[in-house]
Amino acid sequence: MKTADLAGLPPGVPEHLRDEGIEELYPPQAEAVEAGVTAGESLVASVPTASGKTLVAELAMLSAVERGGKALYIVPLRALASEKKAEFERWEEYGIDVGVSTGNYESSGEWLASRDIIVATSEKVDSLVRNNAPWVEDLSCVVADEVHLVDDSHRGPTLEVTLGKLRKINPGLQVVALSATVGNPEDIAEWLDAELVESDWRPIDLKMGVHYGNAITFDDGSQREVRVGKGDRQTPALVADILDDDSGGDEDDGGGSSLVFVNSRRNAEASAKRLADVTGKRITSAERGELAEIAQEIRDVSDTETSDTLANCVAKGAAFHHAGLAAEHRSLVEDAFRDRLIKVISATPTLAAGVNTPSRRVIVRDWQRYDGDFGGMKPLDVLEVHQMMGRAGRPGLDPYGEAVLLAKNADTRDELFERYIWADAEPVRSKLAAEPALRTHLLATVASGFAHTREGLLEFLDRTLYATQTDEPGRLERVTDNVLDYLEANGFVERDGDGITATSVGHTVSRLYLDPMSAAEIIDGLRWASDHREEKLRELEGEAGGSTRENRADAEANAEAGFRRASEMVPDADDAEGDESEGEFETDRTYPTALGLFHLVCRTPDMYQLYLKSGDREEYTERCYEREPELLGNTPSEYEDVRFEEWLSALKTARLLEDWANEVDEDRITERYGVGPGDIRGKVETAEWLLGAAEQLTSEIDASATIAVREAKMRVQYGVRDELIDLAGIRGVGRKRARRLFEAGIETRADLREADKSVVLAALRGRRKTAENVLEAAGRKDPSMDDVREADAEDVPDATFETAKNRRGDGDGGDDGDADGSQEQASLGDFG
DNA sequence: ACTCGGTACCTTTAGACAGCATGTC
DNA sequence: CTAAAGGTACCGAGT
Structure with missing residues (x-):
């Protein structure tokens, strides 16, 4: 099918596509058009990554807008939201306005109401629906990218419920669901009353194989010799092999890049260091110069060991990529890889799910990952491995992509063929019927008026994917009843005979997007604090004789971080700044203290806690007793309560936040808690959100803590002591x-x-x-x-x-909060 | 004195959404 | 009940 023959698009669009070189639709795209995507028909497209799914979505959205409608594109990641927005902005010259809405970007209602296409994360859409964003009912087309994620136990139910609500608000809604190839796309199609387009067609060939001994065996039966010297490792040999290969489609620069997927951050870093020796020998001097600049930019992002190690690797043309990196680190690495300066990235799964970074060769080194519940190394899902392998093959650059698994013996080689190369992906299963998911969504459903009775709720849930595929009839009903009891017991809903209504607190919790269990924990903690205020203040006063508690804790932290008494004598640069203040202001001590509030939000299910390493248990047990007067609630018994462990990891996380709010340097924190710069940002961000929520909850219950909560929030937000707020x-x-x-x-x-x-x-x-x-x-x-x-x-x-x-910076920015401007590197271009 | 290789033992383990109102060094 | 890679401390042999 020719793009020129497409009907129903805004004038100029088919010509624009032709100018981009798209004259003929790919077969799955043509099927989608035949199924009616441009005529408002709902569609599920289950096709491989990089097979032109985005264009299908664009055709649907553009034709919807042309008919006078409005489109929403739902993505799973914030980083993808900005990527998609940038992509869709090329339609602005045909009068299509594009807006983004995620937790950290633009959100206000009226502004979005004027956009034709809105890109948002599923949680943000959920939140907008809960808060009755007026434009939601104007939607005529919704695209759900990566719908197979409904299988995710944590975030899947959000997407599932949100799609259900959008369809209920707007019965004629066109739903276009884009999925990786999964085992049961027909289930998704049935759920969404949509046509199904299923295909494994790819624009670039993908050869999958296993390396064992001195050769890769591919799925088409061919072999490629890749020698591994005695004592050498497979991965560097494979990376070197493809880098030295000149058979690529372009003549101007040697061979191809590689992506290496491993199963831990440490492995990613170690592997990148080794690979830097391979790439370092093969880069031109022009490349070396550009890489040195990028390495410097990486160092400028953050002054930490992680940052330094990364810069050293990048200088030689290799990199690692995982969630411990700061967002700026990640985009620097991704951009330089796309510009073909960085030749290889070793990455954890972050990269497989994130923005588009195709590569000539993909090496899936680790196909098992530690899983505590499983009790050992668990094989990755076929879907996950296929997603990684799908990154192989750069359109227009490579004749084909290669995805290689590694085997140490013939048995493993055969197993890998069996398990991943010949295998179909698992079926998608809804994870909705679990308490954590229903806790949040049932409250929201009641609070925003979608249902007023138990029957109403069950009827709403009957339209979900879960309902279309369950084989255990009573389960959803049972969990629903448990959850309703929980919500009622905690005062979030009230039941009057058959009717269910949300209380005022219930509405607030739903609006703030909190897990009700988090809200309950916060409310309990704040109530406890106001009940024990006088008593705890006396305890704190009593102990705060000469030095204040905070200063003493800091001195101890310094001493143990340095393992030397001397550090107590020599004022440490990181902490010295704050030491002279306080002292005489003890009578003004606010209660609850910042640490107490940090601990409170850290023990909430919405905060992903740091876990305890060896030796941490003793250390934080001791610290827990020292700081007990500040903690809001009774410490579980060390010996007979399983919650003690969690109490301690919450304390560890809270201490990280306290260090941050005491102006301890970033590199000091990363070293002290064994985290990366990206983790600090992440913890701070969630703490900020939860404390903001706590601040609003105080007005629902008891306002005595409001000031303390706000101050704690501002201290994490800015990373300063109180006198600098x-x-x-x-x-x-x-x-x-x-x-x-x-x-x-x-x-x-x-x-x-x-x-x-x-x-x-x-x-x-x-x-x-x-x-x-x-x-x-x-x-x-x-x-x-x-x-x-x-x-x-x-x-x-x-x-x-x-x-x-x-060069970044000035200008008020307006809607372009695009922090990782992917176009910035575009001018680096080719150097021969 | 120093480096390299081998070994046995110990430690650690992926990811990332959300409120609200504006902007780090 | 279940694993495996990297890091490290240590030892012995070669230079």
Whole structure:
């Protein structure tokens, strides 16, 4: 089918497609059109990754808009939301407006109402539906990307329920569900009353095989010799092999890149270090120069060991990729890989699920992963391995893609063929009928008025995928009853005969997108705090003799991190800043303390806790007793309560947050807790969200803790001690600058408006432009620095990369919060 | 004195959505 | 009840 023959699209679109080189639809795309995607028909497309699913979605959405409708594109990851948005923006010249809505980007209602295509995560859509976003009922087309994720026990039910609600709000809704190839696409089609297009067609051939001994055996029966010297490893040999291969479709640069999938962060880093020796020998000097720049950018992102190790690998053309990296790290690596500067990435599954990073060869090194519940190494799902293998083959660059599994013996080779290469993916099974999922969704369903009775709820649930595939009739009903009892017992819903209504707290919980169990924990903790306030305050006063608790805890943390007494004598740069303050203000001590609140939100099911390593149990047990007066609730018994373990890991997580809010440096935190820079960001972000939620819950119950909660929230948000909250709230001032200003005697915004400009300039290390911006943001009438003499602005070792950073930044940004602008690297282009 | 190789033992283990209101060094 | 890779401390042989 020719794109020129497509009917029902906005004028100009078929021509635009032709100009992009798309004249003929791929077979699955043509099938989709024949099934009526451009005419408003619902469709399930179960096709391989990179086989043109996005175009199917675009055709559906564009034709829907052309008919006067509005389209929603649901993605599983925030990073994918910005990727898709950028992709769809090419239709703006035909009058199509695109908007994104995720937890960290634009969200306001009216603005989205004016867009034709909206890209959002499933949770965000759920939240918008709960809060009755007005434009939801204008939708005429919804695309669900990666629908096979309804199988995910944590996030799958959200997608499942959300699609159900959208269809209920809007009975004529066109649903286009895009799925990887799965075992039972017909179940999904039946659930969604949709046509099914099923295909394993790919635009680029994919050869799958297993490497064993000195050769890869492919599924088509062919073999390729890849020698592995004695004592050498398979992976480097395979990476070197394809890098030295010149048979690629393009002549200008040697062979192809590789992706290596491994099963742990540590393995990813270790593997990348080894692979750097392989790639380092094979890069041109032009590439070396560009890689050095990227390595420097990586170092600038974060001053941690992880960052440093990554930079060292990248300088040689290799990289690792996992969730411990900061988001900026990840996009730097992804972009450089797409630009073919980085030749190989060893990655955990993050990369298989994330943004598009195709590669000539994919090596699935580890096909088993540790699983505590399973009690050992568990083989990956066929679907997951297929997703990884599907990353092989770069359109227009490679003649075909190669996906290789590794075997150490002939038996394993045969097993791998059997288990992954010849096997079909597992069927998708709904995970809806479980308490954690229903807790959240039943409350939301009641709160937003979708159902008012038990029967109404069951009827709504009857339209889900779960209902179409269950073989255990009473289960959903049983779990529903348990959950309703739970919700009632905790005061989130009230039952009056048959009727169910959400209470005021219930509405708030639903609106805040909290798991009701998290809300219950927070409410209990806050109530407990107000009941025990006087008693606990006395305990805290009593103990806070000479030094304050926080300072003492810090000193101890320093001592043990350094394993030397000396660190107590020599003030440590990280912590010294705050040490002189406090002391005489003990009577003003707020209650609950920040640590108490951090611990409270950390023991919530919405917070993914750090776990205890060897030695941590003793350490945090001790710390737990020291800090017990601050914790909100009774500590479970160390000996007879299984919850004690969890109490401790919550404490460990809370301590990380406390360090962050005490201005401890990032590298210090990563080292102390054994986490990466990305993990700190993640913990801080969830803590911020949960404390924000807690703040709003205080007004539902007892307002006495409101101030303390807000202060704790702002301290994690800015990463500062309480005395800096005011300063750190100023645009352009973060934890570092705020501390320097404070030390220069400028303690508040008001001070900043009055202060001697040369003092401000010196505190900001002599950067005039920065100083002007800061003064202006603080509301000073005469922010100009023109008449100020340079005092002592000599210690500016970091002035060099200030310029590099400035290219992002200014301008108010508006809707383009796209933090990982993928187009930035486009100009690097080819060097022969 | 130092490096390399082998070995036995110990440790650790993937990922990432959401409220609200605006912006790090 | 279940695993395996990386890291490390240690030992002995070769230079």
